[in-house]
Amino acid sequence: MTAKSTREHIVEAADDLFYRQGFEHTSFSDIADAVQISRGNFYYYFKTKDEILDAVINERLANTRKMLQRWEVEGETPEDRIRSFIFILIANRADIKRYGCPVGTLCSELAKLNHASQGEANKLFTLFRTWLRRQFALLGREDADELAMHILARSQGVATLASAFRDERFIKQEVEQMCDWLKSYVGKTASELSQGTRARH
């Protein structure tokens, strides 16, 4: 392994462990064991678990940015792109059913720990919020931020309950409804805006 790839390996293993068993519950040793390197080698890259957390959050932010850019390119219309967001629930349903949403559960845990990095972790939500807001704005919605927060909240709630009840069918059912909800907005936009009314969501 080159110097770079060892560091990347550590961050990847930590990311996975933080997600599957929680940040607080994951020890330095757990991560070193997962990467199968010596303590000495490990300390060369990271001195504290908090340093690893920051690297994990940065990695997640970079990956999320890349994903949003990909959706931007792949989706022809804002509606297509918002649907890409909704469908992460389907793509990741096996993990979500067991461990919930990686963003939501990390932010919740760091909030309880009153951890110094909670602001950084919350930027993951902000990335999605800003991106979704732009899509709704492109659909001509003046309440784009409200709609972005609404759909973000719904996907969070689905992840939490799917995990509690270990229920994949529920994910599919709610994804279908979120798509219907989105469709109703796209359909209504023009006439509603001209009437100056706002749809219920």
Place this chain on the structure above:
Amino acid sequence: MTAKSTREHIVEAADDLFYRQGFEHTSFSDIADAVQISRGNFYYYFKTKDEILDAVINERLANTRKMLQRWEVEGETPEDRIRSFIFILIANRADIKRYGCPVGTLCSELAKLNHASQGEANKLFTLFRTWLRRQFALLGREDADELAMHILARSQGVATLASAFRDERFIKQEVEQMCDWLKSYVGKTASELSQGTRARH
């Protein structure tokens, strides 16, 4: 303090600490310190943190049952009662903004820890689900369980995002929309059922 009240004090303090700083992060000593009793006295009541967790979950289950019974008595119509559920978000908004939902965050944490008590904790969700399902069934909805899960998920999502963004205004905004959503269901029920169609939600 009598024997009974000391035990109650411990459970109450643990409940509060598990909520505010997480189960894993809360030590035996944290709880003993909060109750201000000696380790010896403490061990008389509880030998392990897991025992305390079970007592906390039982206490929460009992309190939730009482609350649901109260809503049942106080609410004249099923709609009123479902609204009582929605309004917990408002009543507890200060805590939710800081620590999220006590049920959702505990269940998420125990799922990651793969803790033996996760099934017990999830019963908190089941209590709400069963109660909400009954209310929607009373409204004549054949898809009562789906609606119960839907509104439960929405309230969870609101709690997660309100906590990440420390945003009370968002809670109020979503509560208003949940009430509108509920109203639209109550209004539509009779005619829709007679047509055999299902409303979008």
